[in-house]
Structure formats: C-alpha cells, structure tokens
Amino acid sequence: MYDSGKIITGLVLFVGLVTLPFWYSIGKAQVKPDPSLNTPVINQMKVKHCIESKQFMIDNHMELLNDWRNAVVRDNKTLYVSTTGQSFTMSLEVTCFHCHSNEKQFCNQCHSYVNIQPYCWECHVKPAEEIANGH
Amino acid sequence: MDIDKRQFLKILGISSALWVGSRFAGGISSLFGIGDKFDTKALADAGFEISKTLPDPKALTAKQWAIAIDIRQFKTADDYKKCIMVCDKIHNIPDISTKQDIKWIWEEPYNAAFPEQHNNYMGGQLKDKPVILMCNQCEFPPCVRVCPTGATFKRQDGIVMMDYHRCIGCRYCMAGCPYGSRSFNFQDPRPFLKKIDPEYPTRTKGVVEKCDFCAERLDKGLMPACVEASNGAMVFGDLRDPGSDIRKILSSNFSIRRKPELGTQPNVFYLI
Amino acid sequence: MIEKAFNGSKKYWIWLIFLAALLGFCFHFYLIQLNEGLKITGMSRNVSWGLYIAQFTYLVGVAASAVMLVIPYYLHHYKAFSRMMILGEFMAIAAVTMCMLFIFVDLGQPMRVMNVILYPQLHSVMFWDMTVLSGYLVLNLLIGWTTLEAERKDVAPPSWVKPLIYLSVVWAISIHTVTAFLYAGLPGRPYWLSAIMAARFLAGAFCSGPAILLLLVFLVQKFVKYRVGEESIQALSKIVAYAMSANVFFLLLEIFTAFYSHIPDDTDVFRYLFVGLDGNTSLVPAMWVSAGLAIVSLAILIPPQLRNNKKLLTVALIALVVSTWIDKGFSLIAAGFVPNPFGRVTTYLPTFPEIMIVLGVYTIGLLILTILWKVAVSVKEKTAA
Structure with a gap:
C-alpha cells in the first residue's frame, strides 16, 4: 500500500471524529427526565388531565403547538376543541402555562435530556418571568 | 440491452443522487415542521373524536376594518399619550432611543404626516399639530406584495398581519412601505x-413588526386598545358596512388619508 | 480537472492561505452579528438596507457582465475572445456566489432562509431574484466547466451546451433586470421608482463588470505565462467605453426629468447626493469623487489613442470601477431611503464590523475566483503548449 502512514493516520482521525459524541459523553451521568406536575393549579385539579391524553401530548405537543400558532396567527381562530369536546384558548401563556407554571421542572426536563433548545422563550414569556416581572 | 461499465456507473450515480436528494428533501421538510403531522384521519378511523380549531364566537368580524381619527378632538398632550402608551404597554413595545427604534403608533407634526399638503401660509395651529400615525392596513399593501415568505399577509378582515415565526428579516417590506x-x-x-406583559409575546431579534389593529383583541371580541383609550376621538368599524359608525362619520365629515396617490387605499382616515 | 487547483506554486499557496486567514478574521465579526443582531451595523429604522444589499446589487451586475463576452464570441463568432471567455464565466460564478452570501448576511433570521423556498410567494420579486440567480450559477458552472473540459481533451464541446449558452445570454440580462425590479417597483421610494432603473443597471453592469475583469486579467498576467491577447483587451475596453457612456447618459436623463419637472420627490434625492439636504452633506464629497472619476474614465476610454495605451487604460478602468462602485455599490441604496416618508434625512454610514463582514464575503469570492482561474489557466497553458 502506498502512503500507508498517511492513510492509516487519516482513518484513525476519521473514526475518532465520527465517534466524538460518544467520547464526549463518556463518564457523564444522564439523569432520566422527570417532568413535574407539582404546580398550584394542577394540584387543585380533581382529575389531572391535559387538553388531550398524556401519551398524545408527549408524542405530539410540538406539532400541536405549531398548528395552534398557524391557526391563531394566520386563520384568526383562537379556540381549540379537544377530542373530549372541551374547548381551550390556543395560547401558550393563557392555557399551557396556566397549569404548567414550572418551566424548569416541566419543559426543560425532556428538552435538556434530548439536548434541544426550542426558541419559544425568545418571544413568549416564561411563566417564571411573570412573577419576577421583567428582569 | 447492452450496458457497458460507463453507462452502468452513470445510472448508478443518477439513481443514488435521486435517492439522497429525496432523503434530503424529507429531512428538510421534517426539520421545518412540515410533513410528519399527527394523523387526525387515523385518529378518527380509530373511533376518536377529532379535535378542531374554531374562531371565538365573541370575535369581532368585518370585511374591511378601518379607523377614522378625529384630530380635532386631540387637544392636550395627554390625549395623544394615553392612546400611544396603552399600545406600547399591552404589545411589549421596547423603548429604544437610537435610530434603530421600534414604533407601532406614534405622533408626527401635520406637515410631516401629510408632506404633499404642505403650504407655507397655513395657520400654525394645524401646521405643527401632532397627528397620530400607525400602520394604514392598506387594501393593496406593498409590504405584502414584496414579502418573499408570506410572513406578512392580509387577513379576511383586511388586517395586514405579521407572522413573526415565519419572518426571515430581509426588510424588503420596510423598503416597500411608503x-x-x-x-x-x-x-x-x-x-x-x-x-x-406576559399575555403578549415580545419579539425576537431579526424580525420586522408593526401595528396590526389589535388583531388579537378583535379575535377575543375587544376593540383596538388605542380606540378604546381615545374617548371617541377614534372610530373603528367595517368600511364595507354602510350602517357602521365609521361610514356615518366619513360621510358627514371631510377626511384625508396619507399618500392616497400611491393607490394603496389606506384604511386610516383623518378628520381635520 | 479540479486536481489543477491542488497543484500550484508557492505564491499560489501563500495567497490561498492569506485569503483563508483573512476569511477567518472576518468570520469572527459575522459571529458577533449572529449573536447580537444587525444592531452592529449602521442601518436604522429609516435606512433599513445598507452596504450588504448595495454589494449584492453591484455584484449582480458583475455576474451579468459575462454576457459582454458571450454575445460577441458565441453569437458573432468573434474568436479574439476565446482566451478570455472562460475567465469571464468563472468570474460570474464567483460574483453570483457573493450575491447570495450578501443576501444571507443581511438577513435578521438567517436560519429561516429556507422559508423562501418552503413558502414561495410568486408575487414577490425577491422570490424571482433568488430563482434567476441560482439558475445563473448553475448555467455558468455547467457551461464553463464543460467547455473547459472539452478544450482540455481537445474535442468540440458536447452539443447540449450550445442551447444552454444561448439561454445564458437571456438569463444574464434577466438577473440584472429582476434585481432592478426589486427597487423599481416600490411606490414610496422616488429615487428607485423609475422605468429606466433596469436599463441603468445593465449599462452600469456592462462597463463595471468587464472593467473588473480586465484589471484582474492584468494582475494575473504578472504571475502566469498565459496571455489573453491584445486584440481581446482592446475589444473589451471598447465595450466598456460604450457601456459607460450609456451609464452616464441614463443618469443624466434621470437628472433632467427630476429637475425640469421640478417635482420635489424626484429632486430631493439628487440634492441630497450632490449638494446636501437640510444641511446633511455626508454623501456629497463621495458623489463628486464619483462624478469626477466618471469623467476621467470617459476622457481616456473614448479616444482610441488614449484607450489603447495600456497604462492609461488601467487608470481609466480603476477610475471607472471606483466611480460606479460609489454610485451603485453604496449611494444607490443609502440614498434610496432619503428623504424618509416624513421628509427627513437619516445618515447611513457603515460600521467597522459591517465593513469586515463585507470584506469577508469578498474574500470568499476571491477564493472561489482564484481556484477557478487557477484551473482554467492551467488547462489553457497546457493545451497551448
């Protein structure tokens, strides 16, 4: 093999780079996400039920929120009638955060675990900020 | 059919490029949240009720919203201030003092608001009198015409709306708006x-914003905040409804609009 | 063929490394902009486009100008351009790439750029500009690369190239026409709202583009044995002379219409540019430099005995490039927003980080140009030998 030195060094570098994420997270304990439902509003609910079933919300909340924003911003629709027939105002602030007022213990649990940074908070006001009012 | 090595490689190359291309397109579409939607039809087939989205039954509706501003009724500095401040407050409009400032509703002297009406011998009263300005919600909006993504668009009720999630910040609309x-x-x-104000989102860096006639309030059945604060100095209504208050005011008063010669058909009228 | 790019002299590599280092330095400023937003630029609520969009406009012209070689060579079989052709096509590729990058660095939300394709708005001129620019890039890559490869193998270019070349003639005109339409169709900007905009853009392009090409050729000829030939230089500088005359003529037409009609909307901007408006004279010195250099360039380019003197020609071409750059690469955009809808003047001056980002995009253009021209010159030198 010609240039075997260069080729082997190149291969080692390549394999090293491709497996970098694994090397990077070695030795770091990953805490299992545990979204908390411990908020004043949820604690007072007799039947703890979100606007749709828990599994549906876990699987689809991103698409649901995306559809909501299109419906509100582009089609002047503001009400969501769920599969159980209840209606809700389509609003992160008014509806979602009313119950889930604990962003750190709820949203961030999974989002940090899967390492995604939704940019909702660049415009929408985090529930915690409501209490602090401004910065 | 004879295929030589060269042709075989060509076909292989083209078909693998197509495959990679289709995968790439699929990846892009899911990345941007189109495609891969949850399947409401499958839910319905499985016997579930389908969820749906509706307008609020309390929502105010019209064919073409418009505002008539009676500047004769704006007398003290406070008359202007209360209209402007309520908007700034409920829409989280930042107070930036540089040339990179943000304005939804503001005041300009009559001369600056209507430069084509300029006349050196006009009485000082009107010449320098402040006029309330805001987006004209044009019937033929140049900003909507030029927007490359549909981030600014016209609603059914004539309101020129901003979709802050879609805006790429090219600022073509700012060049387009006269x-x-x-x-x-x-x-x-x-x-x-x-x-x-936690009930209304702030904006993020890199997007364009403007007045939208309080679309979010209309959808809940409320009048625009500035109109509500103006104590009757601003009249809001449906221009296509002959019985509306605004039509009555416009038919019984002399009114002007900003730069009507541009053919945008502004929907903010001024009674002077 | 691309292997020619990896096989160069020491000077070639030093130049590439220098460009890469400069790019790295400039990229740092783009990261700052990405982080802090466009507030680091000199743009404002009233002057909402600046140096980035002006460079985009200027470079669309440079890209379109390749057609000034394509028409004589392919439509009139003017063979003297055979040694210049590929350089013009490859310069167009570098220019179009820079155009796209200038649009990109101007965006407030660059990661959403795909929205232009995901939600295409057929009524937006910007959508069509994106379409024609990408099309032009593909056309020039295909045509340039294929004809060069054919030349290397000493065979005639494949027959499918011919229709593409004819298409590229129309396409080149279209990219600058559509770019002019970006501005010429806006109701509230009197400086831009003019039917002659596209014609003025094309005239400006057909003088500044070939002028830049000639200057780059003079420079490169100092380092390589390859020569484009005296006849082609003389022919192209004649084209530059005609186009620059048309360019100045069109500007004078605008000035006549504005001042004889005496409509303030139309005269205000020329007053702002050449004497100042409301005491604001920030652009006045630059505009008179531009006008002076335009006269200098025409004075040398029009008489054949001056134009054919290589040293004087170089002076004229530099004067022309600077003059057209001030006019189209800066003041056209900055002054288009003056006066604002309330009759007020807002000064726009680019900031240091903004200028560095502009320099960065030009560096990418130079990198692409260097590599493409290296390939082209290597192939040409080899086939000539």
Missing part, C-alpha cells in the same frame, strides 16, 4: 422593556 410604519428588531428588545 408610510414608514414598519420597524425591525435590530437587537433583542427585552432589555428595553421596563415591564413585560
């Missing part, structure tokens, strides 16, 4: 807000 009604977020607006 009224200087649009502002760009050159920076994160939050440090310039003394108080944030």
Whole structure:
C-alpha cells in the first residue's frame, strides 16, 4: 500500500471524529427526565388531565403547538376543541402555562435530556418571568 | 440491452443522487415542521373524536376594518399619550432611543404626516399639530406584495398581519412601505422593556413588526386598545358596512388619508 | 480537472492561505452579528438596507457582465475572445456566489432562509431574484466547466451546451433586470421608482463588470505565462467605453426629468447626493469623487489613442470601477431611503464590523475566483503548449 502512514493516520482521525459524541459523553451521568406536575393549579385539579391524553401530548405537543400558532396567527381562530369536546384558548401563556407554571421542572426536563433548545422563550414569556416581572 | 461499465456507473450515480436528494428533501421538510403531522384521519378511523380549531364566537368580524381619527378632538398632550402608551404597554413595545427604534403608533407634526399638503401660509395651529400615525392596513399593501415568505399577509378582515415565526428579516417590506410604519428588531428588545406583559409575546431579534389593529383583541371580541383609550376621538368599524359608525362619520365629515396617490387605499382616515 | 487547483506554486499557496486567514478574521465579526443582531451595523429604522444589499446589487451586475463576452464570441463568432471567455464565466460564478452570501448576511433570521423556498410567494420579486440567480450559477458552472473540459481533451464541446449558452445570454440580462425590479417597483421610494432603473443597471453592469475583469486579467498576467491577447483587451475596453457612456447618459436623463419637472420627490434625492439636504452633506464629497472619476474614465476610454495605451487604460478602468462602485455599490441604496416618508434625512454610514463582514464575503469570492482561474489557466497553458 502506498502512503500507508498517511492513510492509516487519516482513518484513525476519521473514526475518532465520527465517534466524538460518544467520547464526549463518556463518564457523564444522564439523569432520566422527570417532568413535574407539582404546580398550584394542577394540584387543585380533581382529575389531572391535559387538553388531550398524556401519551398524545408527549408524542405530539410540538406539532400541536405549531398548528395552534398557524391557526391563531394566520386563520384568526383562537379556540381549540379537544377530542373530549372541551374547548381551550390556543395560547401558550393563557392555557399551557396556566397549569404548567414550572418551566424548569416541566419543559426543560425532556428538552435538556434530548439536548434541544426550542426558541419559544425568545418571544413568549416564561411563566417564571411573570412573577419576577421583567428582569 | 447492452450496458457497458460507463453507462452502468452513470445510472448508478443518477439513481443514488435521486435517492439522497429525496432523503434530503424529507429531512428538510421534517426539520421545518412540515410533513410528519399527527394523523387526525387515523385518529378518527380509530373511533376518536377529532379535535378542531374554531374562531371565538365573541370575535369581532368585518370585511374591511378601518379607523377614522378625529384630530380635532386631540387637544392636550395627554390625549395623544394615553392612546400611544396603552399600545406600547399591552404589545411589549421596547423603548429604544437610537435610530434603530421600534414604533407601532406614534405622533408626527401635520406637515410631516401629510408632506404633499404642505403650504407655507397655513395657520400654525394645524401646521405643527401632532397627528397620530400607525400602520394604514392598506387594501393593496406593498409590504405584502414584496414579502418573499408570506410572513406578512392580509387577513379576511383586511388586517395586514405579521407572522413573526415565519419572518426571515430581509426588510424588503420596510423598503416597500411608503408610510414608514414598519420597524425591525435590530437587537433583542427585552432589555428595553421596563415591564413585560406576559399575555403578549415580545419579539425576537431579526424580525420586522408593526401595528396590526389589535388583531388579537378583535379575535377575543375587544376593540383596538388605542380606540378604546381615545374617548371617541377614534372610530373603528367595517368600511364595507354602510350602517357602521365609521361610514356615518366619513360621510358627514371631510377626511384625508396619507399618500392616497400611491393607490394603496389606506384604511386610516383623518378628520381635520 | 479540479486536481489543477491542488497543484500550484508557492505564491499560489501563500495567497490561498492569506485569503483563508483573512476569511477567518472576518468570520469572527459575522459571529458577533449572529449573536447580537444587525444592531452592529449602521442601518436604522429609516435606512433599513445598507452596504450588504448595495454589494449584492453591484455584484449582480458583475455576474451579468459575462454576457459582454458571450454575445460577441458565441453569437458573432468573434474568436479574439476565446482566451478570455472562460475567465469571464468563472468570474460570474464567483460574483453570483457573493450575491447570495450578501443576501444571507443581511438577513435578521438567517436560519429561516429556507422559508423562501418552503413558502414561495410568486408575487414577490425577491422570490424571482433568488430563482434567476441560482439558475445563473448553475448555467455558468455547467457551461464553463464543460467547455473547459472539452478544450482540455481537445474535442468540440458536447452539443447540449450550445442551447444552454444561448439561454445564458437571456438569463444574464434577466438577473440584472429582476434585481432592478426589486427597487423599481416600490411606490414610496422616488429615487428607485423609475422605468429606466433596469436599463441603468445593465449599462452600469456592462462597463463595471468587464472593467473588473480586465484589471484582474492584468494582475494575473504578472504571475502566469498565459496571455489573453491584445486584440481581446482592446475589444473589451471598447465595450466598456460604450457601456459607460450609456451609464452616464441614463443618469443624466434621470437628472433632467427630476429637475425640469421640478417635482420635489424626484429632486430631493439628487440634492441630497450632490449638494446636501437640510444641511446633511455626508454623501456629497463621495458623489463628486464619483462624478469626477466618471469623467476621467470617459476622457481616456473614448479616444482610441488614449484607450489603447495600456497604462492609461488601467487608470481609466480603476477610475471607472471606483466611480460606479460609489454610485451603485453604496449611494444607490443609502440614498434610496432619503428623504424618509416624513421628509427627513437619516445618515447611513457603515460600521467597522459591517465593513469586515463585507470584506469577508469578498474574500470568499476571491477564493472561489482564484481556484477557478487557477484551473482554467492551467488547462489553457497546457493545451497551448
């Protein structure tokens, strides 16, 4: 093999780079996400039920929120009638955060675990900020 | 059919390029949240009720919303201030004092608001009198015409709306708007807000914003905030409804609009 | 063929490394802009486009100008351009790439750029500009690369190239026409709202583009044995002379219409540019430099005995490039927003980080140009030998 030195060094570098994420997270304990439902509003609910079933919300909340924003911003629709027939105002602030007022213990649990940074908070006001009012 | 090595490689190359291309396109579409939607039809087939989205039954509706501003009724500085401040407050409009500022509703002297009406011998009273300005919600909006993504668009009720999630910040709409009604977020607006109203989102850096006739209030059945604060100096209504208050006011008063010669058909009228 | 790019002299590599280092330095400023937003630029609520969009406009012209070689060579079989052709096509590729990058660095939300394709708005001129620019890039890559490869193998270019070349003639005109339409169709900007905009853009392009090409050729000829030939230089500088005359003529037409009609909307901007408006004279010195250099360039380019003197020609071409750059690469955009809808003047001056980002995009253009021209010159030198 010609240039075997260069080729082997190149291969080692390549394999090293491709497996970098694994090397990077070695030795770091990953805490299992545990979204908390411990908020004043949820604690007072007799039947703890979100606007749709828990599994549906876990699987689809991103698409649901995306559809909501299109419906509100582009089609002047503001009400969501769920599969159980209840209606809700389509609003992160008014509806979602009313119950889930604990962003750190709820949203961030999974989002940090899967390492995604939704940019909702660049415009929408985090529930915690409501209490602090401004910065 | 004879295929030589060269042709075989060509076919292989083309078909693998197509495959990679289709995968790439699929990846892109899911990345941007189109495609891969949850399947409401499958839910319905499985016997579930389907969820749906509806307008609020309390929502105010019209074919073409318009505002008539009676500037004769604006007398003290406070008359202007209360209309402007309520908007700034409920829409989280930052107070930036540089040339990169943000304005939804503001005041300009009559001369600046209507430069083509300029006349050196006009009485000082009207010449320098402040006029309330905001987006004209044009019937033929140049900003909507030029927007490359549909981030600014016209609603059924004539309101020229902004979709802050879709805006790419190219600022073509700002070049297109002949009224200087649009502002760009050159920076994160939050440090310039003394108080944030949690019910209305702030904007992020890099998007364009403007007045939208309080679309979010209309959809809940409320009048625009400035109209409500004006104590009757501003009249809001459906221009296509002959019985509406605004039509009555316009038929019984002399009114002007900003730069009507441009053919945009502004929907903010001024009674002078 | 691309292997020619990896096989160069020491000077070639030093130049590439220098460009890469400069790019790295400039990229740092783009990261700052990405982080802090466009507030680091000199743009404002009233002057909402600046140096980035002006460079985009200027470079669309440079890209379109390749057609000034394509028409004589392919439509009139003017063989003297055979040694210049590929350089013009490859310069167009570098220019179009820079155009796209200038649009990109101007965006407030660059990661959403795909929205232009995901939600295409057929009524937006910007959508069509994106379409024609990408099309032009593909056309020039295909045509340039294929004809060069054919030349290397000493065979005639494949027959499918011919229709593409004819298409590229129309396409080149279209990219600058559509770019002019970006501005010429806006109701509230009197400086831009003019039917002659596209014609003025094309005239400006057809003088500044070939002028830049000639200057780059003079420079490169100092380092390589390859020569484009005296006849082609003389022919192209004649084209530059005609186009620059048309360019100045069109500007004078605008000035006549504005001042004889005496409509303030139309005269205000020329007053702002050449004497100042409301005491604001920030652009006045630059505009008179531009006008002076335009006269200098025409004075040398029009008489054949001056034009054919290589040293004087170089002076004229530099004067022309600077003059057209001030006019189209800066003041056209900055002054288009003056006065604002309330009759007020807002000064726009680019900031240091903004200028560095502009320099960065030009560096990418130079990198692409260097590599493409290296390939082209290597192939040409080899086939000539």
